[in-house]
Amino acid sequence: MSSTLLIKVPDQNELNTGLAKHLLELYGDYKIVLCYAPMGAGKTTLIKEFCKALGSTDNFGSPTYSIVNEYKYPGGKIFHFDLYRLKNKEELMDLGIEEYLDSGHYCFFEWPELAEDLIKSKYKKIEIEVNENIRYLRVSNK
Numbered sequence: 001m002s003s004t005l006l007i008k009v010p011d012q013n014e015l016n017t018g019l020a021k022h023l024l025e026l027y028g029d030y031k032i033v034l035c036y037a038p039m040g041a042g043k044t045t046l047i048k049e050f051c052k053a054l055g056s057t058d059n060f061g062s063p064t065y066s067i068v069n070e071y072k073y074p075g076g077k078i079f080h081f082d083l084y085r086l087k088n089k090e091e092l093m094d095l096g097i098e099e100y101l102d103s104g105h106y107c108f109f110e111w112p113e114l115a116e117d118l119i120k121s122k123y124k125k126i127e128i129e130v131n132e133n134i135r136y137l138r139v140s141n142k
């Protein structure tokens with residue numbers, strides 16, 4: 001089934017754990033989530049909200065320098081990737097990307113372009129657009 005959901009997010013308060021929870025309920029069996037958006041659009045913020053919605057109480061950082069962060073939640077592990085600094089697919093393979101993708105754990109990606117081709121299972125795609133301080137989330141299944 002292919003469907004796209006467009007959500008209007010007027011301000012920070014509305015991009016909250018409640019919205020993330022709702023999205024998880026709608027797409028609970030999708031454990032791989034690719035977030036596409038320009039710098040500063042809110043990818044890290046959204047992924048943290050997903051982690052909180054899953055019940056994680058870890059200290060969330062931004063994996064810009066580490067490429068991948070690992071968090072715990074009551075159901076297992078969450079991997080949070082930021083591929084911005086990676087230059088090519090070899091670097092992604094060196095990171096062990098295939099094991100992460102096959103792990104069955106949640107994998108959230110910022111700057112996911114390099115990883116796209118390596119994903120063999122279904123995944124969820126979230127695009128964030130910002131227009132005059134209003135954010136739009138376009139959520140679709142792949």
Ligand SMILES: Nc1ncnc2c1ncn2[C@@H]1O[C@H](COP(=O)(O)OP(=O)(O)O)[C@@H](O)[C@H]1O
Nearest residue numbers: 009011012015038039040041042043044045135
């Ligand atoms: N829904 C939102 N409304 C208003 N500001 C937001 C929202 N989401 C994120 N921000 C703010 O935008 C800035 C960049 O967010 P961040 O999540 O780091 O973006 P990205 O990871 O896409 O570069 C942060 O200061 C954050 O607080």
Ligand SMILES: [Mg+2]
Nearest residue numbers: 043044062110
């Ligand atoms: Mg970020």
